[in-house]
Amino acid sequence: MDYEIFELGDVTLQSGVMLPDAFLAYKTYGRLNADRSNAIVYPTAFGDRHHNNEWLIGEGMALDTEKYFIIVPNLLGNGLSSSPSNTPPPFDKSNFPQVTIFDNVRLQHQLVTRKFGIEKIALVTGWSMGALQTFQWGASYPDMVERIAPFAGTAKTWPHTFVFIEGVKAPLLADALWRNGNYTEPPTAGLRAIGRVYAGWGFSQAFYREESFRQLGYRTLNDFLAGFWDRSFLGLDANNLLAMLWTWQHADISANSMYCGDFEKALRSIKAHATVMPGRMDLYFTPEDSEYETRRIPNANFRPIESIWGHFAGRGINPDDTEFIAAQLKQILDVC
Amino acid sequence: MDYEIFELGDVTLQSGVMLPDAFLAYKTYGRLNADRSNAIVYPTAFGDRHHNNEWLIGEGMALDTEKYFIIVPNLLGNGLSSSPSNTPPPFDKSNFPQVTIFDNVRLQHQLVTRKFGIEKIALVTGWSMGALQTFQWGASYPDMVERIAPFAGTAKTWPHTFVFIEGVKAPLLADALWRNGNYTEPPTAGLRAIGRVYAGWGFSQAFYREESFRQLGYRTLNDFLAGFWDRSFLGLDANNLLAMLWTWQHADISANSMYCGDFEKALRSIKAHATVMPGRMDLYFTPEDSEYETRRIPNANFRPIESIWGHFAGRGINPDDTEFIAAQLKQILDVC
Numbered sequence: 001m002d003y004e005i006f007e008l009g010d011v012t013l014q015s016g017v018m019l020p021d022a023f024l025a026y027k028t029y030g031r032l033n034a035d036r037s038n039a040i041v042y043p044t045a046f047g048d049r050h051h052n053n054e055w056l057i058g059e060g061m062a063l064d065t066e067k068y069f070i071i072v073p074n075l076l077g078n079g080l081s082s083s084p085s086n087t088p089p090p091f092d093k094s095n096f097p098q099v100t101i102f103d104n105v106r107l108q109h110q111l112v113t114r115k116f117g118i119e120k121i122a123l124v125t126g127w128s129m130g131a132l133q134t135f136q137w138g139a140s141y142p143d144m145v146e147r148i149a150p151f152a153g154t155a156k157t158w159p160h161t162f163v164f165i166e167g168v169k170a171p172l173l174a175d176a177l178w179r180n181g182n183y184t185e186p187p188t189a190g191l192r193a194i195g196r197v198y199a200g201w202g203f204s205q206a207f208y209r210e211e212s213f214r215q216l217g218y219r220t221l222n223d224f225l226a227g228f229w230d231r232s233f234l235g236l237d238a239n240n241l242l243a244m245l246w247t248w249q250h251a252d253i254s255a256n257s258m259y260c261g262d263f264e265k266a267l268r269s270i271k272a273h274a275t276v277m278p279g280r281m282d283l284y285f286t287p288e289d290s291e292y293e294t295r296r297i298p299n300a301n302f303r304p305i306e307s308i309w310g311h312f313a314g315r316g317i318n319p320d321d322t323e324f325i326a327a328q329l330k331q332i333l334d335v336c
Numbered sequence: 337m338d339y340e341i342f343e344l345g346d347v348t349l350q351s352g353v354m355l356p357d358a359f360l361a362y363k364t365y366g367r368l369n370a371d372r373s374n375a376i377v378y379p380t381a382f383g384d385r386h387h388n389n390e391w392l393i394g395e396g397m398a399l400d401t402e403k404y405f406i407i408v409p410n411l412l413g414n415g416l417s418s419s420p421s422n423t424p425p426p427f428d429k430s431n432f433p434q435v436t437i438f439d440n441v442r443l444q445h446q447l448v449t450r451k452f453g454i455e456k457i458a459l460v461t462g463w464s465m466g467a468l469q470t471f472q473w474g475a476s477y478p479d480m481v482e483r484i485a486p487f488a489g490t491a492k493t494w495p496h497t498f499v500f501i502e503g504v505k506a507p508l509l510a511d512a513l514w515r516n517g518n519y520t521e522p523p524t525a526g527l528r529a530i531g532r533v534y535a536g537w538g539f540s541q542a543f544y545r546e547e548s549f550r551q552l553g554y555r556t557l558n559d560f561l562a563g564f565w566d567r568s569f570l571g572l573d574a575n576n577l578l579a580m581l582w583t584w585q586h587a588d589i590s591a592n593s594m595y596c597g598d599f600e601k602a603l604r605s606i607k608a609h610a611t612v613m614p615g616r617m618d619l620y621f622t623p624e625d626s627e628y629e630t631r632r633i634p635n636a637n638f639r640p641i642e643s644i645w646g647h648f649a650g651r652g653i654n655p656d657d658t659e660f661i662a663a664q665l666k667q668i669l670d671v672c
Contacts, residue, residue, distance in 0.1 A: 173525070
């Protein structure tokens with residue numbers, strides 16, 4: 001096991017449900033300095049685990065382990081932090097409670113403050129659902145977070161993204177083996193089919209037109225669909241996926257008692273320096289939604305990733321995009 | 337029965353398979369004039385039937401029944417023309433042969449010439465898969481077709497559209513009731529799920545952001561998903577859908593012995609006056625692909641439908657878009 005567990009005890013979620021013995025799985029990189037001023041929080045994305053974030057972390061890299069103490073908390077529902085797959089009855093499987101992005105960030109805040117005694121965070125950054133958490137950190141803890149750098153993600157789930165996620169769920173729910181979450185064997189046909197649905201959304205039209213999947217080592221479109229996409233959700237637990245998708249569909253930095261649904265106010269309340277990096281051709285976290293939000297954050301720069309890799313421009317698999325994101329992160333970390 | 341049947345006899349398809357007793361279902365509107373110079377061909381789109389095209393047809397309308405003789409042939413596989421659902425064994429159900437856009441247009445040509453003795457076609461027009469057929473008419477019969485006006489469709493299925501269709505098929509194939517096409521009861525879970533997948537593709541991000549579904553009488557996003565989308569594929573035959581999707585995925589005006597896969601040559605060979613109308617925010621028949629093609633057709637105008645209704649800008653359900661398309665059709669029909 002290459003990660004730590006932070007025990008949260010009994011946690012009352014935003015929904016009012018009490019989740020007993022909740023826990024966060026996390027990994028840290030680098031060392032916390034004496035005045036605890038060098039912490040970076042870098043939450044994980046949908047279906048990811050901490051190791052998926054490591055492409056930005058290391059000596060001399062954007063998130064430099066020589067300078068910074070990087071905490072990567074795993075998203076609730078991802079199978080390492082509290083999830084349908086690892087919670088005992090009565091909250092196991094499809095009975096796992098609905099968890100919000102706000103819940104995730106509140107519990108990460110407990111990890112950061114109680115475990116490490118950190119009072120200021122130098123930077124929160126993250127991709128996709130990690131970006132949702134990044135914005136939430138800025139809105140939930142405006143006096144604590146000095147910088148945010150969300151990439152390929154927004155401050156709430158906009159309506160079209162909600163619809164796109166309905167389509168992602170659809171084949172799983174249509175698989176008879178799923179049995180409303182009480183499956184006795186994995187609904188593999190549905191899980192595999194999710195990859196086919198996702199394939200058209202993850203990358204842009206231009207990515208496919210120009211056959212950029214060749215850069216990933218796939219010779220043909222069919223190789224890419226079978227090799228990259230069909231397996232991407234196959235090993236994951238169906239209830240875990242559905243729990244994370246619920247979290248995603250209901251994300252909104254203002255959906256809490258701090259902001260009472262006033263999204264504009266929540267955006268205005270973010271005090272952090274912000275570098276917002278949508279993918280120019282992202283089909284669901286669109287640059288238009290991102291620009292709308294960025295304009296309302298007082299101290300924010302809009303820095304689109306000029307790439308045809310769509311949402312996956314933020315995945316760390318295209319060197320040009322990685323270079324751009326890394327440069328932006330270095331730049332914002334130099335801002336006082 | 338509000339349509340006619342044209343018996344084609346035994347038809348050898350592009351694939352080499354002989355389909356016995358093939359037939360086209362079609363409906364005509366208006367009257368063929370004495371010199372047979374006023375014919376318009378207006379093929380149907382994926383999952384549609386002739387009546388779905390009627391929003392452009394009528395007295396004083398864009399396709400004016402006082403002036404023109406409009407022939408609407410039903411797409412092979414749509415349940416009215418030869419289809420998996422209406423073909424006897426051994427070519428019934430999942431054994432129905434693979435039919436191309438080229439095949440469709442060749443058989444429509446037989447209808448037009450043998451049944452009606454038409455030698456010149458004033459206009460071919462169509463939406464989506466109807467546009468694929470429109471381009472094919474222009475490339476297959478360059479000396480016969482005087483004008484083409486494809487809307488929200490392209491001259492071939494570009495790679496991303498192929499991938500999007502993979503996602504449309506995915507939930508149906510994941511439904512255990514489907515049984516590789518040998519279902520004994522309809523795979524309703526899969527058919528319903530197709531609507532959820534399609535919902536994100538049919539309309540643009542902006543359409544959902546601005547809640548334009550309210551113009552269709554739906555009060556909430558969930559009403560729209562349940563009322564518009566969940567039922568849209570539910571009554572259709574699964575093998576028919578898959579047959580049409582195969583046709584769609586393999587569309588290419590140059591995929592035949594006339595052009596031997598030389599797409600540029602096929603585009604250059606279109607002699608018709610062309611008005612090409614992509615939806616500006618169409619997520620699968622993209623304006624970029626459409627512009628690429630239009631530039632290569634010698635006598636073509638590029639006229640995007642400036643709309644947030646995405647692919648469904650060409651569906652005849654948004655008055656502004658309908659007005660634009662109608663005006664373009666009237667204009668091209670006036671060109672000598």
